[in-house]
Amino acid sequence: MNIKNIAVVILNVMFLSATAFADEGNKFGIDHILGIQTPSAVTVSPDGEWVAYVVSRNDEEEDKGYSQIWMTSVDGKTTIPMTASYLNAGSPQWNPDGSSLGFIGTRGKGDDAKSQVWLLDRRGGEAQQYTHVEQGVSGFLWSPDGSKMLLSIKDPEPKELDENGEEVDAPKEKPFVIDRLQFKRDYVGYLDRRRTHLYLHNGDEDPIQITAGDYDNSDPKWSPDGSKIAFVSKREGDPDGNSNSDIWVVTADPDAGEYTPTQITKNKGSDSSPAWSPDGKWIAHITITEPEKLWYATSMLAVIASDGSGKANILTKDYDYMVYRPSFSKDGQSIYFLPDEGGNGPLMSIGVNGGDMTTHTNGEITVRDYDVGQDGTIATIQSSHHIPHDVHVLNDGMANRITTLNDELLDGIELANVERLKVPGWNDEPVESFVYYPPNYDSSKAYPTIFVLHGGPVSQHDTAFDTWGQLYAANGYIAVLPNPHGSTGYGSDFTYSLNRQWGVPDFADVDKIADYLVANGISDDDRLGVGGWSYGGILTNYVITQSGRFKGAVTGASEVNHRANYGHDHYQLQWEIEFGLPWENIDAWEAINPFNNIGKITTPTLVMGGQLDWNVPIQNSEQLYQGLKRLGIDTQLIVYPNEHHGIRRPSFQRDRLERFLGWYDKYVIGQ
Numbered sequence: 001m002n003i004k005n006i007a008v009v010i011l012n013v014m015f016l017s018a019t020a021f022a023d024e025g026n027k028f029g030i031d032h033i034l035g036i037q038t039p040s041a042v043t044v045s046p047d048g049e050w051v052a053y054v055v056s057r058n059d060e061e062e063d064k065g066y067s068q069i070w071m072t073s074v075d076g077k078t079t080i081p082m083t084a085s086y087l088n089a090g091s092p093q094w095n096p097d098g099s100s101l102g103f104i105g106t107r108g109k110g111d112d113a114k115s116q117v118w119l120l121d122r123r124g125g126e127a128q129q130y131t132h133v134e135q136g137v138s139g140f141l142w143s144p145d146g147s148k149m150l151l152s153i154k155d156p157e158p159k160e161l162d163e164n165g166e167e168v169d170a171p172k173e174k175p176f177v178i179d180r181l182q183f184k185r186d187y188v189g190y191l192d193r194r195r196t197h198l199y200l201h202n203g204d205e206d207p208i209q210i211t212a213g214d215y216d217n218s219d220p221k222w223s224p225d226g227s228k229i230a231f232v233s234k235r236e237g238d239p240d241g242n243s244n245s246d247i248w249v250v251t252a253d254p255d256a257g258e259y260t261p262t263q264i265t266k267n268k269g270s271d272s273s274p275a276w277s278p279d280g281k282w283i284a285h286i287t288i289t290e291p292e293k294l295w296y297a298t299s300m301l302a303v304i305a306s307d308g309s310g311k312a313n314i315l316t317k318d319y320d321y322m323v324y325r326p327s328f329s330k331d332g333q334s335i336y337f338l339p340d341e342g343g344n345g346p347l348m349s350i351g352v353n354g355g356d357m358t359t360h361t362n363g364e365i366t367v368r369d370y371d372v373g374q375d376g377t378i379a380t381i382q383s384s385h386h387i388p389h390d391v392h393v394l395n396d397g398m399a400n401r402i403t404t405l406n407d408e409l410l411d412g413i414e415l416a417n418v419e420r421l422k423v424p425g426w427n428d429e430p431v432e433s434f435v436y437y438p439p440n441y442d443s444s445k446a447y448p449t450i451f452v453l454h455g456g457p458v459s460q461h462d463t464a465f466d467t468w469g470q471l472y473a474a475n476g477y478i479a480v481l482p483n484p485h486g487s488t489g490y491g492s493d494f495t496y497s498l499n500r501q502w503g504v505p506d507f508a509d510v511d512k513i514a515d516y517l518v519a520n521g522i523s524d525d526d527r528l529g530v531g532g533w534s535y536g537g538i539l540t541n542y543v544i545t546q547s548g549r550f551k552g553a554v555t556g557a558s559e560v561n562h563r564a565n566y567g568h569d570h571y572q573l574q575w576e577i578e579f580g581l582p583w584e585n586i587d588a589w590e591a592i593n594p595f596n597n598i599g600k601i602t603t604p605t606l607v608m609g610g611q612l613d614w615n616v617p618i619q620n621s622e623q624l625y626q627g628l629k630r631l632g633i634d635t636q637l638i639v640y641p642n643e644h645h646g647i648r649r650p651s652f653q654r655d656r657l658e659r660f661l662g663w664y665d666k667y668v669i670g671q
Contacts, residue, residue: 026412026413026414027413027414027474028410028413028414028415028416028470028471028473028474029471029474030471030654030657030658030661032409032410032413032467033467033471033653033657034058034060034650034653034654035058035406035409036388036405036406036409036467037055037056037057037388037405037406037409038055038056038057038388038389038405039053039054039055039056039381039389039390039391039403039405040053040054040056040090040368040369040381041053041054041090041091041092041369042369042370042371042379042380042381042391043092043093043094043371043379044074044094044371044372044373044374044377044378044379045071045094045098045373046094046095046096046097046098046373046374046375047098047375048074048373048374048375048376048377049073049074050071050072050073050074051071051072051073051074051371051379051391051393051402052069052070052071052082052092052094052101053069053070053071053072053092053379053381053391053403054067054068054069054070054089054090054091054092055067055068055069055070055405058650058653059650060650060651060654063649063650063651064649064650065648065650066085066086066087066088067088067089067090068081068082068083068084068085068087068088068089069081069082069083069089069090069092069101069103070082071101072391072402072403073402074377074379074393074402075402076393076400076401076402076403079403082101082103082120083103083105083120083127087105087106087107088105088106089103089104089105089118090103090104090105091103091104091139091140093140093141093142094142095119095142095146096142096143096144096145096146096374097146098122099121099122100119100120100121100122101119101120101122102117102118102119102120102130102140102142102149103117103118103120103127104116104117104118104137104138104139104140105117105118105127114133114134114135114136115136115137115138116129116130116131116132116133116136116137117129117130117131117137117140117149117151118130130149130203131149131151131201131207133151133153133207134156135153135154135155135156135157136153136154137151137152137153138152138153138154138196139151139152139220140152141220141221141222142222143222143226143252144222144223144224144225144226145226147202148200148201148202148203148254149200149201149202149203150198150199150200150201150220150222150229150252151198151199151200151201151207152196152197152198152199152217152218152220153196153197153198153199153207154194154195154196154197155193155194155195155196155197156194157194176190176192177192178190178191178192179193180192180193180240181238181240181241181572181573182240182570182572182573184570184614185570185614186570186612186613186614186615186644186645187644187645189614193214195213195214195215195216195217196216196217196218197209197210197211197212197217198210198211198217198220198229198231198250200252200254202254208254209259210229210250210251210252210256210259211231211233211250211259211261212259213235214239215233215234215235215239216233216234216239217231217232217233217248218231218232218233219231219232219272219273219274221274221275221276222252222276223249223252223276223280223306224276224277224278224279224280225280226252227251227252227253228249228250228251228252228280228306229249229250229251229252230247230248230249230264230274230276230283230306231247231248231249231250231261231274232245232246232247232248232271232272232273232274233245233246233248233261234246235248235263240573241573242291242573243269243270243288243291243294243573243577244267244268244269244270244291245270245271245272246263246264246265246266246267246271247263247264247265247271247272247274247283247285247304248261248262248263248264249261249262249264249283249306249308250262262307262308263308264283264304264306264307264308265285265287265304265308265312267287267288267289267312268289268291269287269288269289269290269291269297270287270288270291271285271286271287271288271302271312272285272286273285273286273324273325273326275326275327275328275335276306276328277306277328277332277352278328278330278331278332279332280306281305281306282303282304282305282306282352283303283304283305283306284301284302284303284326284327284328284335285301285302285303285304285312285326286299286300286301286302286323286324286326287299287300287301287302287312287314288300289314291577292577293496293499294499294574294577294578295456295458295574296458296486296492296495296496296498296499297492297496298320298321298322298492298495299322299323299324300314300315300316300317300319300323301314301315301316301323301326301335301337301350302314302315303315303335303352313353313354315335315350315351315352315353315354316337316350319339319357320491320492321339321340321341321488321489321491322339322340322458322488322489322495323337323338323339324337324338324339325337325338325369325370327370327371327372328352328372329349329372329376330372330374330375330376332352333351333352334349334350334351334352334358335349335350335351335352336348336349336360336370336372336378337349337350338367338370340460340462340488340489341489342432342489342490343420343432343434343460343461343462343463343483343489344364344365344366344462344463344489345365345366345367345368345382345462345463345464346359346360346361346362346365346367347359347360347361347367347370347378347380347394348360360378360394360397361380361382361394361399362397362399363384364384364385364463365382365383365384365399365463365464366382366383366384366462366463366464367380367381367382368381368382368383368389368464369381377393377394378393378394379391379392379393379394380392380393380394380399382399382464383463383464383465384463384464384465385415385416385418385434385463385464385465385466386415386418386465387401387406387465388405388406388410388465389405389464389465390402390403390404390405390406391403414439414440414474415439415470415473415474416436416437416438416439416469416470416473416474416479417436417437417439417441418434418435418436418437418469419434419435419437420432420433420434420435421433421434421435421480421513421516423512423513423516424512425484425485425505425508425509425512425513426484426485426497426504426505426506426508426509426512427505427508429485429494431482431483431484431485431509431512431513432482432483432490433461433480433481433482433483433513434461434463434466434469434480434481435478435479435480435481435522436466436469436470436472436473436478436479436480436481437473437478438473438474438475438476438477438478439473439474446518446521446522446523446524446525447476447477447478447522447523447524447527448476448477448478448523448524448527448528448529448664448668448669449477449478449479449480449514449517449522449523449524449527449528449529450472450477450478450479450480450528450529450530450531450664450668451480451482451510451513451514451528451529451530451531451543451550452466452468452469452472452479452480452481452531452532452536453482453484453510453530453531453532453535453536453537453539453540453543454481454483454487454532454535454536455532455533455534455535455536456486456487456488456534456535457486457487457498457502457506457535457538457539458486458487458488458495459487459488459535460483460487460488460489461481461482461483461487462489466481468660469481471657471660471661472661472664475661475665476669477529477664477668478517478522478523480513480517480523482509482510482513484505484506484507484509484510484539485497485498485505485506485509486498486505486506499578500578500579500588500591500592501592502538502539502542502592503538503539503541503542503546503592503594504592506539506542507539507542507543507546507547510530510539510543511543511547511549514528514549525549526551527551527668527669527670528549528550528551528668529550529551529552529553529554529664529667529668530543530544530550530552530553530554531553531554531555531556531606531660531664532554532555532556532558533556533557533558534556534557534558534615534616534645536556536558537554537555537556537557537558537559537616538555538558538559538560538594538616540553540554540555540558541555541558541559541560541594541624542594544601544602544603544605545594545597545598545600545601546597546600548602548603550603551603551604551667551668551670552603552604552605552606552663552664552666552667552668553603553604553605553606554605554606554608554659554660554663554664555605555606555607555608555621555624556607556608556609556656557608557609557610557613557615557616557621557645558607558609558616558620558621558624559616559620560594560595560598560620560621560623560624560627561593561594561595561620561623562575562579562582562589562592562593562595563582563589563590563593564595564619564620564623565616565617565619565620566582568614568617568619569614569615569616569617570614570615595623595624595627598624598627598628598631599627599631601627601628601631601633602633603633604633604634604635604663604666604667605624605628605633605634605635606635606636606638606659606660606663607621607624607625607628607635607636607637607638608621608637608638608639608640608656608659609621609638609639609640610639610640610643610644610645610646610647611639611640611641611642611643612642612643612644613643613644613645614644614645615644615645616645618639621637621639622637625637634667638655638656638659640652640655640656
């Protein structure tokens with residue numbers, strides 16, 4: 001069997017003839033957005049010769065999204081599929097000896113569809129089911145010697161028993177019985193007392209449970225010698241009433257009989273993302289030392305002894321940027337991590353004792369994921385303004401792209417030129433934006449302009465390929481993607497300035513960016529639009545209640561009446577930390593409540609959201625729509641059935657984008 005010949009045939013299927021997605025001529029359009037394939041979960045094979053990853057794609061005929069596992073040689077010359085294109089698969093992990101690849105796969109339909117661990121022999125053949133857990137498996141990790149797995153399993157639903165203790169068929173629908181402080185979660189629903197625990201499994205016997213109690217346990221990691229498991233859990237008081245997660249360590253001996261975890265971190269804020277040093281003596285992790293600052297607090301890289309002795313040594317205390325995803329180098333002398341740094345997202349590292357940092361990816365790029373192989377090979381998933389995410393392998397300071405997932409799709413398509421713009425914003429502090437100029441931009445003309453506001457609010461527009469920015473530019477707009485106060489990437493003070501001031505500094509930033517663009521003849525003051533999703537929609541609501549300069553607005557999955565959301569969304573703890581209890585600290589809540597200023601809106605506004613969204617429930621969108629309708633403002637309310645905070649169904653994704661363009665064309669350009 002010639003793998004390379006097979007790979008050529010497979011690639012023709014994988015990259016489907018991009019002409020099937022082509023919009024008119026060389027214009028970037030909605031067809032391209034729906035046709036983009038996105039990689040994730042990159043993992044390097046033990047021999048350092050292959051990289052496995054997941055590719056997510058839309059199937060508009062089936063009106064579904066699919067995820068498929070592929071692998072590519074590190075030289076990029078050979079790419080082959082590992083799972084079928086019509087079945088969903090994720091979380092690929094190599095057996096430490098490289099002989100097989102484990103993954104999470106779902107088979108069956110409806111209530112019978114449960115996620116299990118499956119194994120693929122690298123020599124070929126069908127995947128073999130490895131776990132047979134009744135309620136399914138949410139995650140797994142190979143032990144360092146490959147002899148067993150660590151499984152993450154949520155407690156099963158209690159069985160219905162008769163008076164003799166015999167199992168009987170449960171009714172199809174039962175009432176929700178709720179007694180938790182945190183009682184709902186988007187994409188999950190109402191929460192009960194079932195928790196996610198860790199289990200050891202050798203493939204033959206029943207899994208052995210090694211964590212217990214009324215706590216969830218997440219992000220487990222094996223120690224290098226396979227004797228222990230580090231994991232994250234909130235165990236202080238009521239876990240629903242605080243954000244203090246810690247790193248814990250428990251034995252991985254299947255014959256231990258008793259599994260009492262040892263608390264490693266004792267910081268008052270959250271500690272997460274444990275990563276063992278190669279000698280097993282240290283655990284790197286992400287720490288937040290100012291929990292009172294909530295999501296505005298800077299996440300930092302720290303190291304602590306794996307036996308819990310001593311205090312954590314914070315390595316990035318003076319870096320002043322959010323950091324994520326730590327991983328030790330194979331020689332144990334440095335730690336890799338991903339930061340948000342001024343609109344960039346590089347892969348960086350720092351010595352185990354701190355000191356100078358090294359940037360391993362250069363230029364205007366954003367790294368979404370990475371993996372350090374056993375031989376030190378580093379694979380990344382990264383993107384730039386003009387290339388969607390692809391898998392890269394780092395060699396001698398260079399990132400070699402080994403996949404070209406969307407090259408054929410975008411071949412010959414003219415994309416926007418993207419530039420950074422920094423102007424004085426709120427309190428004359430600099431605020432940065434990415435500005436997307438239409439292809440064939442004419443600097444002698446002022447253009448219709450759309451402000452695309454990001455979610456979060458603690459997030460950033462970055463240097464990755466942005467489909468909304470490209471779409472608007474392709475349709476004759478300048479697209480402005482600002483990083484206003486509250487964004488990451490510009491220092492802790494810049495982020496924290498939004499605390500209890502939603503709509504104050506960030507609206508001022510948007511307004512001043514618009515002033516600059518209009519004053520410099522770039523944007524037409526009579527043709528400005530604004531919109532966003534999640535906090536981008538929330539900020540849109542502030543913008544249109546404080547200014548009438550925008551001719552059209554789109555607000556998606558947004559809030560407009562904050563007190564009405566308390567107890568209805570899943571942010572009860574975050575609301576209480578930032579604003580206090582809504583019946584005790586009324587002034588703080590109402591000071592930033594855009595619902596009180598709905599009567600000032602003059603902007604035609606499209607209101608959108610998912611029917612089942614419990615992150616930012618549709619209730620507030622309904623209230624905004626009702627107010628606009630009552631005032632006689634041009635508006636529509638679009639509710640996507642059975643969708644949560646993100647819109648997943650391809651037909652609804654297309655519908656949303658078409659409505660974006662239609663609304664802006666009508667009210668901003670005036671077509």
